[in-house]
Amino acid sequence: MQKVFGRPEALADVPTHYCPGCTHGIIHRLIAEVIDELGVRERTVGISPVGCAVLAYDYFNCDFVEASHGRAPAVATGIKRASPNSVVFTYQGDGDLASIGAGEIVHAASRGERITVIFVNNAIYGMTGGQMAPTTLPGQKTTTSPRGRDPEVAGHPIRVCELLSSLSGAAYIARVSVTSPANVAKARRAVKKAFETQLEGRGFSLVEFLSTCPTNWGMTPVEALKWVDDKMAVYYPLGEYTRVPEVG
Amino acid sequence: MAGKVLMKGNEAVAEAAIMAGCRCFFGYPITPQNEIPEYMSRRMPEVGGVFLQAESEVAGSNMVYGAACAGARVMTTSSSPGISLMQEAISYMAGAELPCVVVNIVRGGPGLGGIQGAQSDYFQATKGGGHGDYHLLVFGPSTVQELVDLTMEAFDLADMYRNPVMILGDAILGQMMEPVEMRKRPPRADLPPKTWAATGAAGRPKNIITSLYLDPAKLEKHNLRLAEKHRRMAAEQVRYATHMTEDADVVLVAYGTTARIARAALDRARERGLRVGLFRPISLWPFPYEALAAATAGASHVLVVEMSLGQMVEDVRLALGDTKPVHFYGRTGGMSPSPREILDEIVKIVERGA
């Protein structure tokens, strides 16, 4: 039986630097709980992104590697191929994964790389102070889209789950949020399935979290959760993205 | 101070580019230069220019390559890790002889490093950075005004030599505010027309822009022609400033922000009656080898100060050989030397060296 309120063993007992109301923290916790539940902490290697979660290596109680901006899936590939018994996960923001790292993530998925990707989509660049992200919604104001994102000029937001689920190597892809206890429970199940997919050797797995950035959205934590439900979840529907069957 | 405005270095560099006629900006966020793309995202639409946040520095620098091919005045800016990613495009632009301006607001490295100011990209900027036999013009401004003036001029020099020009700043220069006069500076009238640009072969033979020469004899010839151009750049673009070097016993050599800190140390040293001078290279490539030798001819010691563990000091040693001791003091990783630390070094040298 797992404890509900205790600190997971896979989570370090240190304060984090995340802003009040930021959901990076709860996402960390869900991952740590799943790692504990599956009993794989001592086999797990995490990969930090360049982004607000860059210090994740301090927050998880397992081996961790820091990658350069966007290259975590390539680093993960190297680790997994060299050490197939390791449980390898990356933790990446939307700028890291869908902008500078768009090439690496597509190819890791298409290769069916046996890694798990936790993709934290907060529709903005948090770490660098609120610039436009590839997932910034149309009309959303950021410091580099001061008049609101204009898809004519700045392109359309990228739906990562939909994009990657078209690749045959992608074995498990889901989009979740943590805006309510029910959503948190669903998110936890998705993370577990993703890790199980890796453990069973079935291929690439990714869980996209719709996450908050109250600081750079200029909102209170409560407003930010509501914005995830009302705006983000409309553009980015929650759910599992079924796997395209392998052909040939 | 009539006509001066108070501006952050980063914003000033952006406005300077616009005033020099830059109408295309491609970039990607990175601290400590985010104010540049942010400023451009507001300003470019107002002047009918292009601002585009690229998906990466790799893409952004190749967008610069493209816009330069089309004959535009184009700039990109970044900080150290992003500049590393641009090295491929910079090498291609140097090879294909394309004009552009690249600004590096340097932060501490290596790797992800930190976000405080540093000068540890000197080698990368002046000794190649990317692959192949090429050189950039590299300038190291030390005030916001100089940053503005050199940025404006950089566009002309890029067009004149058909070569990328780099402004090597640092996080302190980018983040600080200082009064600056924004003098409008239209492109020089004597610049060669961009007849080589890929704008459509209407009524002329087609233009090809490439850095590929499969025949080694032809590639060698191309390189020799580039080298000839580099020699011209080196002869024509040497810049430096000196302060109280005439009677100096110890000459400090420093560039960029560090030169200002060194200047503060110099003032204190002079108050104590120590004969200290300052030589400040402004062009880092071409490095002012001869001017440095001349300015330090009467000195018994040279002290190089950098926000790195010693990069420019190699050029100083190259300039001075073993004519006199060349000492070095550096802080790194985003730490900067304080005037007091530099003064202590000076005192040590004077006491030891007498």
Added chain:
Amino acid sequence: MHEEVIFAGFGGQGVLLMGQLVTYAGMMEGRNVTWMPSYGPEMRGGTANCGVAVSEKEIASPLVSEPTSVVAMNRPSLEKFQGMVRPGGLIIYNSSLVDVKPARNDVRVVAVPANQIADEIGDVRVANMVALGAYLGVTGVVSVDTVLEAMKKVLPERRHGLIPLNQKAIARGMDIAAAALKAG
């Protein structure tokens, strides 16, 4: 005249603005000026500071390593910067939030209950202006009139409505300075 001052506090206390106002006003009065902020992720909820130099002479280093004055809006800032002040210099601290006395006896120390006064005049967010008023009152680096002029340039137009309240806050800070100067 050569003044090098550090304004420090936590993010959100408006310490960067205090520095910008002095810098802008210094420029308007024909002096050489520089302003250098702290920046980056540590600003979020953490500490913020800026170093300002105002001088008749050309300013060599924009980095303030041995300030003539420090204005500390919270305790961590006081603790971090008080040791750097030049002998004979000035420490102004926000006694509403700092419950210790500065550890220096070779500098002038002025306690300003900035939050309390700001609260009294209606908005705790102008605590920075109270402290700024005290700083201007003690040092006279730039005139209050110029600072108010500078405010129009530095604040975005939508915040110009705050200027009268800021003015009141600065005046209250000046009163404290006057009392401190009289007391010697």
